[in-house]
């Protein structure tokens with residue numbers, strides 16, 4: 428191709444636009460697309476292993492070097508095929524291979540390969556389930572799958588589901604962009620239920636926070652949740668005008684679950700204060716840091732006695748309900764008023780998708796909005812009661828995936844994760860330099876490197892010395908975690924919290940989330956070996 432030819436081709440004209448809108452511009456680009464798409468569609472895991480993943484540490488400075496141009500080109504810079512080649516050869520290698528079985532640090536992991544196909548079809552159809560006019564049957568499917576999961580959680584009678592599955596007046600829940608917006612939706616409903624229209628007062632949603640507080644002579648609205656709650660709940664406090672300071676932390680017991688005595692005590696104290704209203708209590712089914720499940724039955728009972736809205740954040744743990752072996756761990760979840768479950772975590776769906784459920788099919792009326800060009804009053808659209816406006820038809824992915832794998836297929840993955848995590852915890856306990864911090868209930872485990880000589884010193888230390896030694900141990904864990912990440916083979920994450928109520932300082936702990944079905948105990952042992960190795964080099 429000579430220079431002139433290239434220049435004329437890279438000009439945006441009506442002709443070139445029409446071509447690019449409809450199909451690949453020529454045979455060469457078609458071949459490029461087919462080559463990569465075939466690898467992605469039929470050999471996803473090999474593709475990811477060979478093309479994706481930072482293998483050595485790149486500093487942020489270096490990473491950002493090529494991404495500082497802020498001008499938009501008037502004419503095309505590249506042909507489609509060249510853009511695709513760039514993405515796969517230059518960008519993907521600098522992304523993170525979250526699908527690696529050695530990547531056990533976060534809640535983002537490998538996908539079953541067919542998810543890519545399903546997502547591609549959803550993108551191709553480009554339905555907008557905000558309204559029936561732009562989605563038709565996809566809105567109907569969304570309602571059906573919402574009823575299926577609602578049934579999995581709340582297990583109401585057949586009659587209930589026949590009434591509501593396709594009812595246009597009621598909602599069992601909604602798909603959201605993720606756990607954050609699901610939690611926000613739950614607390615939004617809880618807040619509004621507390622301040623319904625009454626005489627001249629038109630409800631908090633219409634009147635706003637200031638008028639509400641004035642009308643009811645209040646100082647604050649609060650939400651109670653254990654101290655290790657996901658920070659999305661604090662965001663919700665901010666957005667809803669409650670104030671994130673009023674998302675009140677309740678302490679945890681030695682097993683990292685909400686301390687029921689502290690919960691009862693806090694409710695009692697707050698209830699005495701006539702200027703405070705409790706909008707909700709939140710239980711967590713699978714905390715983000717340690718994967719623990721709050722005592723949901725007891726919490727539900729406390730909420731019932733005090734007439735408080737009970738939300739369960741099961742963003743992580745929700746899909747465990749599919750496991751015959753472990754679903755009992757979530758007992759009491761069916762007593763919740765609302766439940767968050769993420770699709771892009773243990774439902775193994777692509778980024779991003781979550782769900783919110785309500786026990787009462789009228790709950791979402793509290794957040795219904797209408798507009799004149801879509802979702803007119805009397806509209807049957809799901810979109811009138813969702814936080815998000817336009818939404819993609821992610822329900823079809825969940826529906827299809829459940830058809831492809833069955834609840835048993837999911838259960839196999841979940842059971843494998845939990846079993847592997849328990850084996851891993853045993854292995855950690857058996858190695859002298861490690862200290863198990865949270866004995867796993869689900870598939871998240873925390874531990875730390877705690878060399879015996881330092882631990883024995885710690886036990887005899889004075890308060891001042893204690894702090895010094897704890898800092899030393901923290902430092903070791905930070906360095907080992909960082910070095911392992913930099914070496915590029917394995918990844919575990921780290922977090923910090925107080926190991927017990929009486930501790931003064933927070934301890935750094937290593938955190939593993941085991942959800943990739945390809946991760947097994949041998950791989951996990953290798954990860955520990957590597958950490959031991961890094962530590963011994965560090966020590967010498």
Ligand SMILES: *Cc1c(COP(=O)(O)O)cnc(C)c1O
Pocket residue numbers: 534604605606607608610657659711713714715740741742743769781
């Ligand atoms: C991940 C998570 C969230 C937030 O969900 P996003 O999908 O990241 O918005 C909330 N709560 C818990 C317990 C989580 O694990």
